[in-house]
Amino acid sequence: MTTQLAAHDAATADLHAPLTTKEGWRRFVEQGGATILDPATPGCPVGIEDSRLAYHSQLAVVATPAVQQITAAGRRLVVLNRQQLSARRGLIVNGAAGTGKTTAITQLGKAHELALRLRHGDHGPRMPVIYVTVPPAATPRMLVIEFARFLALPVTTRSNLTDVTEAVCAVLIDLGCELVIVDELHNLNLATRAGAEVSDQLKYFAERLPATFIYAGIDVERVGLFSGTRGRQIASRFATIATKPFGYSTAQQRDQWCSLVATLEQTLQLHQHRPGTLVNLAAHLHDRTGGMIGSLSHLLRAAAIDAIISGDEKITKTSLAAVQLDHAAEEHHATTRTGRIRRRPHVAPQTDKASAG
């Protein structure tokens, strides 16, 4: 009984472990996409209703142009860097809030780790990918603790920074870490002393570890990432890929948006939903969401949950109107609807040529 409870506690802890810990990361890598249930028949038992609600509450990740480009560029860099003894090249994913940076870099990490497992089998302790975030107002010590926390290395208030750094490097080298993903880079301000020291700490890790570094953050030029001596060195070694909202001005942009809507529509598990309804509403959906994939995914999943609860079992323009979206999307919709302040047309996602490689 005690063992069962311990196992249950461990499983629950694993379920809630953040992505920035090895347990959370492993669960993320090992889970498939959102489970597609059998198209259940109307009047199905409550258990199935519950699982359909749970299904729509999960996020299905779509292989958008951003995800594809960042995964391809990142994996190519890992291969190129394997033979480099120093001055390895890296990638910075840069874009506005909510444009899919975290999704794309974590998909890159997952794809790389799964590919390695396929090639080498699941034998022995390995940790090919580590994912950490830069904490707000970070100091070098806070950053090193993030690395140690991912690895579950013990750190006490008395641990000295150099010792923890050495322990982190030793473990990562031992476990064959090839990809270091550092998110929320905008929390680092190079104009401040603490920010510059965190940047130096990252640089030290990059020199010590035979790994490819991938950074992501909001508008990283603004935090001075590419200015000064440190910045110039980063600029010379890192390619950048920009993430942007989906556009709707050119035929290619409309195609990309429509295929995103179609992909998400296909994942719906609703008994009365007529396929193609949402694709026909693509322009309206773009207006509602400002081309933000997160707002679109939330809108459709929320409308699907409403449709199951109400028994309507379909999504219509009216049912979409009942879902309140995030502030940015609602603001965008209000301005495009009245036509008072039309936003500049959006450009296609991720077309940074230097980095597309």
Ligand SMILES: Nc1ncnc2c1ncn2[C@@H]1O[C@H](COP(=O)(O)OP(=O)(O)OP(=O)(O)O)[C@@H](O)[C@H]1O
């Ligand atoms: N390829 C995708 N498929 C499905 N949903 C996506 C995809 N990319 C992003 N999203 C959704 O969009 C929302 C924002 O994505 P994400 O958190 O990756 O953006 P971000 O740029 O890292 O945001 P922030 O700047 O706030 O850190 C999330 O709800 C996410 O699930």
Ligand SMILES: [Mg+2]
């Ligand atoms: Mg993010």
